[in-house]
Amino acid sequence: MSSKGIITIERHIIEAERQFPEATGAFSNILYDIAFAAKMIGKEVRRAGLADVLGYTGEVNVQGEEVRKLDEYAHEVLFKALDHTGHLCGMASEEVEDFIPIPDRFPTGNYSVVFDPLDGSSNIDANVSVGTIFSVQRKVSDHPRGCVDDCLQPGYKQVAAGYVVYGSSTMLVYTTGNGVHGFTLEPSIGEFLLSHPHMCIPEKGQRIYSVNEGNYSRWSAGQRRMVDWMKGATPDNPRPFSSRYIGSLVADFHRNLLYGGLFMYPADVKNPNGKLRLLYEAAPLAMIVEHAGGKATDGQRRIMEIEPESLHQRTPLFIGTSEYVDLAARFLAEETVEEPALAGV
Numbered sequence: 262m263s264s265k266g267i268i269t270i271e272r273h274i275i276e277a278e279r280q281f282p283e284a285t286g287a288f289s290n291i292l293y294d295i296a297f298a299a300k301m302i303g304k305e306v307r308r309a310g311l312a313d314v315l316g317y318t319g320e321v322n323v324q325g326e327e328v329r330k331l332d333e334y335a336h337e338v339l340f341k342a343l344d345h346t347g348h349l350c351g352m353a354s355e356e357v358e359d360f361i362p363i364p365d366r367f368p369t370g371n372y373s374v375v376f377d378p379l380d381g382s383s384n385i386d387a388n389v390s391v392g393t394i395f396s397v398q399r400k401v402s403d404h405p406r407g408c409v410d411d412c413l414q415p416g417y418k419q420v421a422a423g424y425v426v427y428g429s430s431t432m433l434v435y436t437t438g439n440g441v442h443g444f445t446l447e448p449s450i451g452e453f454l455l456s457h458p459h460m461c462i463p464e465k466g467q468r469i470y471s472v473n474e475g476n477y478s479r480w481s482a483g484q485r486r487m488v489d490w491m492k493g494a495t496p497d498n499p500r501p502f503s504s505r506y507i508g509s510l511v512a513d514f515h516r517n518l519l520y521g522g523l524f525m526y527p528a529d530v531k532n533p534n535g536k537l538r539l540l541y542e543a544a545p546l547a548m549i550v551e552h553a554g555g556k557a558t559d560g561q562r563r564i565m566e567i568e569p570e571s572l573h574q575r576t577p578l579f580i581g582t583s584e585y586v587d588l589a590a591r592f593l594a595e596e597t598v599e600e601p602a603l604a605g606v
C-alpha cells in the first residue's frame with residue numbers, strides 16, 4: 262500500500278469537493294451515481310458470454326443500427342441511476358433520439374448528463390473491450406425542468422467528462438478540469454480505487470496511429486498522404502509508426518492516452534462528417550485528452566469549440582498526442598506534399 266493509503270473514487274471526489282466550500286454536493290453525487298452505474302454495466306459485460314444477453318433485439322436505434330440488448334441495458338442502468346436524484350434537468354443518450362426529460366414524479370436540478378452507454382458494442386460477441394462515455398454540463402436554459410439546450414452545449418462548457426473501459430479490468434477515468442484520474446475496479450470489494458492519478462499523455466510516447474484503414478480509398482488526398490507517411494510508405498519518414506486499431510473507441514483512446522499516439526476517424530466520401538458523435542464521444546474525450554496534455558480536433562477546429570446543432574451530430578476526430586494532432590492538421594491542409602517536420606524523427 263502506498264503512504265497515502267487506498268483512495269476510493271468516493272474519497273477522491275469528496276476531497277476534490279472540499280476545495281469548493283460553496284459546493285452543494287450535487288455534482289459529486291452525479292459522479293458517484295455514474296460510477297455505480299458503471300459497476301452494474303461492467304458486471305453484465307463480464308457475463309456477456311454466459312448470460313442470455315447476446316444477439317439482436319431486432320430494433321433499430323436512431324443511428325439506423327441494430328440495437329443489442331446490452332446497449333439497452335447499459336442505457337437503462339444509467340438512466341435509472343440518474344433520473345430520481347433531483348440533481349439533473351435532463352439527459353441525452355446515444356441510444357435515444359430526443360432529449361430525455363426527468364420523469365414528472367421526480368425533482369429536477371442544475372446539471373445535465375450526456376452519455377454513450379456502451380460504445381463499441383458490436384465488438385461484444387468477440388470479447389473485445391467496450392466502454393461507456395459520459396459528460397456533465399450545467400443547466401443553461403430558462404426552462405424550469407430543463408430542455409434540449411441543456412445538453413446541446415459546446416465541449417468547453419463541460420464540467421466533467423469521463424469514460425469507463427470494460428477490459429481485462431474495469432477502469433473509470435474522469436476529469437473535472439483538475440487533472441485526469443484513473444480508477445481500477447477491485448472486483449472483490451466492488452470499489453473503484455485510484456490507480457492512475459494525474460494521467461498525462463506522453464509527449465514523446467509511442468508512435469502509434471489508430472484508424473480504420475479499410476476506408477483508405479474513400480479518404481481525402483491529405484488523409485491518405487498522412488497515413489502513407491506514418492507507415493513509412495514515403496521515403497521521408499525513416500521511422501514508421503505502429504498501427505493499432507481495436508475498433509472500439511474507448512479502448513483505442515485509453516491505450517493512446519497511456520502510451521501516446523493518434524486516433525483518427527476522418528471524414529470520407531461516404532461519411533462526410535466522419536462516424537463518431539460530437540456530444541457522446543468526441544467532446545468528452547476531447548476534455549480528457551486536453552487535461553492530460555493532448556489535443557483533439559476535427560482536422561481544423563478544436564473539438565471543444567464546436568457548437569453542437571443537434572444531439573446526434575457527427576464529427577471527424579483526430580485525438581491524442583499534441584504533436585501528432587498538429588501533424589494531422591498540416592497534412593489535411595496541404596495541397597502539395599511538404600516534408601512534415603516532426604521533432605524526434
Ligand code: AHM
Pocket residue numbers: 326355377379380381382383473508509510511536
Ligand atoms: P458505436 O457507437 O455504434 O459503438 O460506434 C462507435 C464505434 C467506436 O467505438 C469505434 O471507434 C468505431 O465505431 C469503429 O468504427 P469502424 O468499424 O467504422 O472502424
Ligand code: MG
Pocket residue numbers: 355377379380381542
Ligand atoms: Mg458510440
